Amino acid sequence: MASAIKGDTRIASGWIGDGATAEADFHTALTFAHVYRAPVILNVVNNQWAISSFQSIAGGEGTTFAARGVGCGIASLRVDGNDFLAGYAASRWAADRARANLGPTLIEWITYRGGPHSTSDDPSKYRPADDWQRYPLGDPVERLKKHMIAIGIWSEDEQAKLQKQLEADVMAAQKEAESFGSLADGHLFSNSTMFDDIYKDVPEHLRRQRRELGV
Numbered sequence: 001m002a003s004a005i006k007g008d009t010r011i012a013s014g015w016i017g018d019g020a021t022a023e024a025d026f027h028t029a030l031t032f033a034h035v036y037r038a039p040v041i042l043n044v045v046n047n048q049w050a051i052s053s054f055q056s057i058a059g060g061e062g063t064t065f066a067a068r069g070v071g072c073g074i075a076s077l078r079v080d081g082n083d084f085l086a087g088y089a090a091s092r093w094a095a096d097r098a099r100a101n102l103g104p105t106l107i108e109w110i111t112y113r114g115g116p117h118s119t120s121d122d123p124s125k126y127r128p129a130d131d132w133q134r135y136p137l138g139d140p141v142e143r144l145k146k147h148m149i150a151i152g153i154w155s156e157d158e159q160a161k162l163q164k165q166l167e168a169d170v171m172a173a174q175k176e177a178e179s180f181g182s183l184a185d186g187h188l189f190s191n192s193t194m195f196d197d198i199y200k201d202v203p204e205h206l207r208r209q210r211r212e213l214g215v
Helices: 001-004 024-035 064-070 082-101 138-148 156-178 191-195 204-213
Strands: 014-015 040-046 075-080 107-111
Touching: 024 040, 024 064, 040 082, 064 075, 064 107, 075 082, 082 107, 082 138, 082 191
Parallel strands: 014 040, 040 107, 075 107
Antiparallel strands: none
């Protein structure tokens, strides 16, 4: 809201899942964004499943989640979340609206959660194990690759080289991170580090807590 009042180009972007749209906080955010014409993009990732519950539990069968934004007077879109180019276009449009102080935008991203919701989740208990293979929108990376090859700006060889390079970059980053130690090798940080790099000037209540820890 400070950005809206100052008229600058800073915007905010928030992300939630389909299940969270049934929470009161979501509807409060819609009302606030509409009333104050907040320069914000409200993203709803409709991946068909909250943790162990289908999106219909949150009301997704009766209407779209994008329609909830329309009901609050907010410009709302429903986008193929597995289409990179569609996603880029929608995000760019919403960002331009926000930066021009034209108000909030709600985007519902239609996609699919192929894996578990979390490490504690076992999706085989509430849906077929191969359910994700039948999702019609397909893998977004594969779709973009095929599109770029079809229009002549990419190739299978370039894709293979890029994937190999990215995998090497990830492995290098992992090794660098693990060089500082990990829980696997018994490396534990001192309790005192929880106070580091948070405030430029550590407030009194944190200094008191640090003293209570004896660090």
